[in-house]
Amino acid sequence: MKVLIIEDETNLATDIQSYFADSLIVCEIASNIRDASERISLYNYDCILLDLGLPDGSGFEILHELKTLKKTDSVIIISAKNSLDDKLKGLEIGADDYLTKPFHMAELAMRMMAVTRRKLFDGKNVVEAGGIELNLVHNTVKYQEEFVELTPREFRLLRFFLSSQSKVLSKTAIADHLLGDQVDFVDSDKLVYAHIKNLKKKLQQVNCPDYVKTIYGIGYKFSLE
Amino acid sequence: MKLLDKSFKPFAFMTIILVLISIPLFYFVVVYIYTVDADQSLKNNKLRIEDQLNHLYPQSKTAVLRIRLLNELDIGYKIISMDTFPAERGDRFYTAERFDQYSNSIRPYRYLETVIDIFDNEYLLKAEVDMEEYFDVIPYTTAVAGLFFFFILVGYYFINRFIAGRVWQPFYKTLDRLSRLQIHKGDALVPVDTDIEEFQQMNENLLFFTNRSQSAYNQQKEFTENASHELQTPLAVLQAKSDLLMQSDLSEAQYALLDQINLTIGRMNRLNKNLLLLTKIENKQFIPNERINLSDTIKETIDLYMVSFKERNLEVVDQVTPNITIQGNRALIETLINSLLTNSISHNIDGGSVIILLNEKNLIIKNTGISNDLGEDKIFKRFNKGAKNTDGSGLGLAICEEICNMHQMKITYRYFDQLHSFRISNIVKIS
Numbered sequence: 001m002k003v004l005i006i007e008d009e010t011n012l013a014t015d016i017q018s019y020f021a022d023s024l025i026v027c028e029i030a031s032n033i034r035d036a037s038e039r040i041s042l043y044n045y046d047c048i049l050l051d052l053g054l055p056d057g058s059g060f061e062i063l064h065e066l067k068t069l070k071k072t073d074s075v076i077i078i079s080a081k082n083s084l085d086d087k088l089k090g091l092e093i094g095a096d097d098y099l100t101k102p103f104h105m106a107e108l109a110m111r112m113m114a115v116t117r118r119k120l121f122d123g124k125n126v127v128e129a130g131g132i133e134l135n136l137v138h139n140t141v142k143y144q145e146e147f148v149e150l151t152p153r154e155f156r157l158l159r160f161f162l163s164s165q166s167k168v169l170s171k172t173a174i175a176d177h178l179l180g181d182q183v184d185f186v187d188s189d190k191l192v193y194a195h196i197k198n199l200k201k202k203l204q205q206v207n208c209p210d211y212v213k214t215i216y217g218i219g220y221k222f223s224l225e
Numbered sequence: 226m227k228l229l230d231k232s233f234k235p236f237a238f239m240t241i242i243l244v245l246i247s248i249p250l251f252y253f254v255v256v257y258i259y260t261v262d263a264d265q266s267l268k269n270n271k272l273r274i275e276d277q278l279n280h281l282y283p284q285s286k287t288a289v290l291r292i293r294l295l296n297e298l299d300i301g302y303k304i305i306s307m308d309t310f311p312a313e314r315g316d317r318f319y320t321a322e323r324f325d326q327y328s329n330s331i332r333p334y335r336y337l338e339t340v341i342d343i344f345d346n347e348y349l350l351k352a353e354v355d356m357e358e359y360f361d362v363i364p365y366t367t368a369v370a371g372l373f374f375f376f377i378l379v380g381y382y383f384i385n386r387f388i389a390g391r392v393w394q395p396f397y398k399t400l401d402r403l404s405r406l407q408i409h410k411g412d413a414l415v416p417v418d419t420d421i422e423e424f425q426q427m428n429e430n431l432l433f434f435t436n437r438s439q440s441a442y443n444q445q446k447e448f449t450e451n452a453s454h455e456l457q458t459p460l461a462v463l464q465a466k467s468d469l470l471m472q473s474d475l476s477e478a479q480y481a482l483l484d485q486i487n488l489t490i491g492r493m494n495r496l497n498k499n500l501l502l503l504t505k506i507e508n509k510q511f512i513p514n515e516r517i518n519l520s521d522t523i524k525e526t527i528d529l530y531m532v533s534f535k536e537r538n539l540e541v542v543d544q545v546t547p548n549i550t551i552q553g554n555r556a557l558i559e560t561l562i563n564s565l566l567t568n569s570i571s572h573n574i575d576g577g578s579v580i581i582l583l584n585e586k587n588l589i590i591k592n593t594g595i596s597n598d599l600g601e602d603k604i605f606k607r608f609n610k611g612a613k614n615t616d617g618s619g620l621g622l623a624i625c626e627e628i629c630n631m632h633q634m635k636i637t638y639r640y641f642d643q644l645h646s647f648r649i650s651n652i653v654k655i656s
Contacts, residue, residue: 009458015465019472080457082498101461102494105468168471172487190536217480218471218487 001116002043003027006036006062007051007078016049019105025112033057037065045073046116049108050095052079052086063093074115078103104173110163127162130211130224132203134159143208153178154199161212161222170219196220228393233385237378244374248367255366259359260335264318267337267352271316274302274350275341285344292348303351307340312349314340320356332357395419399428406435408442446504453501460497464490499620503607506557506627513553513632516655520549523583526562533570540578549583552655553632561628564621565590565647572596572645580644585654591646598640605636 001024007013008031017027028045030036033056040048040062048066052059059077066073075095079086082100090098096115099108117125117136127134133142139155141148150158160177161169175188178195200212213221274295282288292304317338325332333356341350390397398417406412414435416428467486475483505511523545527534534541551558569579569592577593603609605626608619625647629636634651 009462012462012465015469019469080454082501101457102464102490103461105465170471170484170487172491191532194532194536215480216477218484
């Protein structure tokens with residue numbers, strides 16, 4: 001999968017690049033509008049990560065350009081502003097998602113998977129890993145043809161894990177993903193622990209191997225090994 | 226004390242002192258004048274009697290008869306032979322009271338005792354003048370004088386009120402405008418038109434200071450907003466590095482350190498978001514025009530935290546009147562409910578309780594907790610932290626208060642019966 005990161009904070013851009021270096025995601029970096037528009041006119045990307053505040057203009061210009069070029073690249077806006085106006089404007093012009101800085105890499109990975117799943121999974125809305133099948137349209141989970149009843153939060157948790165396989169996910173990243181803005185809460189660790197315990201139990205009941213490993217001190221990792 | 230009262234008070238004080246001094250002074254002066262007057266007339270009478278008795282009658286015998294007649298008439302003159310009543314020569318004046326049979330009362334008289342010569346015989350003349358009429362005048366005169374002082378006082382009071390009030394009118398107008406000025410709403414001071422130089426000067430100074438505090442306020446707001454935004458990017462870099470580092474093969478202790486870093490980034494992020502949220506509410510960037518079923522919102526939030534309630538063994542008592550719909554901003558109202566509920570969990574004791582009551586007018590959230598009374602006046606202040614609250618941003622309740630203010634609701638805190646109680650009143654139900 002080819003990703004273009006349009007971000008003037010090169011430090012952040014290269015970190016995103018390195019984070020995905022061991023996966024099938026190949027990242028290119030553009031740090032200004034000129035550079036970015038040159039690239040989008042030459043190549044097709046599966047996903048574009050777009051910062052709005054760029055040194056030579058607003059990221060919205062890129063969105064307009066994509067529209068005039070009739071490109072179908074998925075766009076995720078990554079902005080420092082958590083502004084509803086910007087969000088609505090971005091989504092209206094053609095962005096697929098909006099992520100406010102700072103964000104967890106796992107969250108970014110999940111959003112990227114979500115916006116590109118049509119391309120990644122050949123139009124199928126099913127994610128598969130180690131015999132677990134996640135139907136993203138019907139929100140159902142099967143392990144070797146057997147349905148697993150999950151609560152909405154457990155489903156989101158599993159989807160989160162599947163989008164960042166073999167990556168260590170911190171407790172805070174998981175809490176942020178599950179609780180969103182309600183994470184302003186002291187007991188989030190316990191909440192994460194409780195949800196993971198329940199998810200593991202339910203997967204165990206259908207004889208699914210324990211793919212979710214605890215990484216002591218920091219978090220969890222979904223790994224097929 | 227009011228300005229006009231301040232200028233009136235010394236005047237009133239002075240007037241009363243003057244009245245108090247003037248009454249005895251007046252009295253003594255009048256008495257003195259009357260006495261001098263009476264003495265003069267007594268002296269005149271003496272001269273007249275002496276003259277008349279000596280020259281009206283050719284013989285001393287007739288004069289003696291007249292003297293007797295005068296004594297018998299008892300009209301204020303007694304002429305006594307010095308043989309029976311020896312006295313020294315010279316005028317002696319004195320005041321004395323005696324009973325008067327005609328008026329049937331004791332009256333004050335002025336007396337003159339003096340020696341007169343009638344046909345070379347020395348007689349003692351005792352003349353008297355009734356002072357009653359004079360003395361009667363004194364209280365009336367005093368009353369009139371007092372009345373005038375009172376009129377002066379009242380007159381000054383009203384002159385002070387109306388004339389001075391008119392002079393000070395621009396001052397009072399300015400004062401009124403100043404006290405109603407809301408800097409945070411972007412009001413500018415409209416100076417009162419006046420031709421008084423001092424007030425013009427005051428207006429200029431006031432304008433200077435209000436404009437300056439206005440721009441300081443705006444700058445502060447802008448600064449908060451910009452600072453928060455500018456912080457987001459380094460935070461994002463920090464978060465990315467931490468996520469990246471996390472993927473390397475680290476020891477458990479290193480992971481634990483990284484976890485602490487993560488938590489701190491999370492806290493900074495929340496603090497930042499809350500600061501921004503506060504600024505946005507203050508900037509009126511949220512419009513309270515949505516219909517919100519408050520009962521449902523509360524119920525959903527309670528459900529959301531059911532796991533946490535169970536985790537802490539908290540007893541939840543909820544008496545939520547169904548279908549209370551209000552008008553407001555959904556995101557903010559959810560933040561409000563969320564904030565109050567999470568507070569009631571995180572500041573609770575294991576095995577404690579949370580009571581949630583909603584009726585047509587009030588929402589009350591009560592919980593048991595570790596610390597004692599948190600002080601109703603400071604609990605809503607920014608960065609005020611409760612005794613055991615270490616992870617919060619210190620802005621949660623400040624945000625709650627702002628949200629309530631924006632929705633014309635009132636939030637109050639009370640510690641009663643070992644329960645921390647938050648009450649949101651003035652809820653306006655819409656149909």
